[in-house]
Amino acid sequence: MNLFRLLILGLLAWFVYRMLRSWSSDGGAGRPRPRNPQDYEMMARCLRCGVFVPRDVLSERGRCRSCEKTP
Numbered sequence: 001m002n003l004f005r006l007l008i009l010g011l012l013a014w015f016v017y018r019m020l021r022s023w024s025s026d027g028g029a030g031r032p033r034p035r036n037p038q039d040y041e042m043m044a045r046c047l048r049c050g051v052f053v054p055r056d057v058l059s060e061r062g063r064c065r066s067c068e069k070t071p
């Protein structure tokens with residue numbers, strides 16, 4: 001009885017292992033994704049406080065939002 005239970009458990013573990021493997025191959029984890037420089041957001045430095053923020057966040061004067069609020 002004990003051996004039979006062990007066999008069932010082993011079969012179950014093998015089944016789960018196979019399922020996980022098929023999922024990971026479908027998910028494209030093994031395939032390297034092409035990375036372009038355009039995918040990254042350009043960072044720029046605030047002229048006043050020097051913090052790095054996305055370029056869109058900076059105003060035309062080159063300041064971040066919190067510096068733009070304070071005169």
Ligand SMILES: [Zn+2]
Nearest residue numbers: 046049064067
């Ligand atoms: Zn700033």
